[in-house]
Amino acid sequence: MLIILALVTALLILVALWVAVHLLSSGVNAITSAYSVGCPRQVLPEIVAWLKVPGRGTILDLGCGDGRVLMAAQRPDRKVVLVGIENNPALYVRTKLWLWGRAHILFGDGLTTHQPSVDVVFAYLSPRMMAKLEPTFHAHFPSATRLVSLQFPLPERRAQHTILLKHGRPHAATLYVYEF
Numbered sequence: 001m002l003i004i005l006a007l008v009t010a011l012l013i014l015v016a017l018w019v020a021v022h023l024l025s026s027g028v029n030a031i032t033s034a035y036s037v038g039c040p041r042q043v044l045p046e047i048v049a050w051l052k053v054p055g056r057g058t059i060l061d062l063g064c065g066d067g068r069v070l071m072a073a074q075r076p077d078r079k080v081v082l083v084g085i086e087n088n089p090a091l092y093v094r095t096k097l098w099l100w101g102r103a104h105i106l107f108g109d110g111l112t113t114h115q116p117s118v119d120v121v122f123a124y125l126s127p128r129m130m131a132k133l134e135p136t137f138h139a140h141f142p143s144a145t146r147l148v149s150l151q152f153p154l155p156e157r158r159a160q161h162t163i164l165l166k167h168g169r170p171h172a173a174t175l176y177v178y179e180f
């Protein structure tokens, strides 16, 4: 009887933990108050087309969420290096485990991180984040030759390409591409 009670309690704890991680990682970002909404899956092919890197290049998703952009950018030869940074702790844990061995998922503030070997940066952040990113971009990502931003442009710099996405949604309609 005691064993059954212990098993049921353990099961209930596991379910509660699972629900907590799911709620924390799918709702509002506890740190930035930004919504942790991934980009619509329909726009992934168009995004990936602009994330191309030569050879063993590195792609960084700044605020990677569940890592869907990184997974879409993976090539069949698996040569491209995929890095994601996420500051929502629960989402970070979930994505880190989910993409184990396929992408490097880092925990922290993507706006203060220093990634010297990144070639292409992808961002789907808020206008406030883009304004913070603009002045420090080169210092934090010195080897980046391209920034691809979904929906929100850098406030000052003019994008080389502004693409109206064929399968866009009101909250994910435009891609801004900056070449450096």
Ligand SMILES: C[S@@+](CC[C@H](N)C(=O)[O-])C[C@H]1O[C@@H](n2cnc3c(N)ncnc32)[C@H](O)[C@@H]1O
Residues within 6 Å of the ligand: 029, 032, 034, 035, 036, 037, 038, 039, 061, 062, 063, 064, 065, 066, 067, 068, 069, 085, 086, 087, 088, 091, 108, 109, 110, 111, 123, 124, 125, 129
């Ligand atoms: C709109 S979602 C985009 C997720 C993913 N890039 C995609 O396109 O599917 C923005 C993500 O960035 C994360 N985020 C916001 N500010 C951040 C910061 N300063 N550093 C790291 N991650 C951040 C949020 O927690 C959220 O998961």
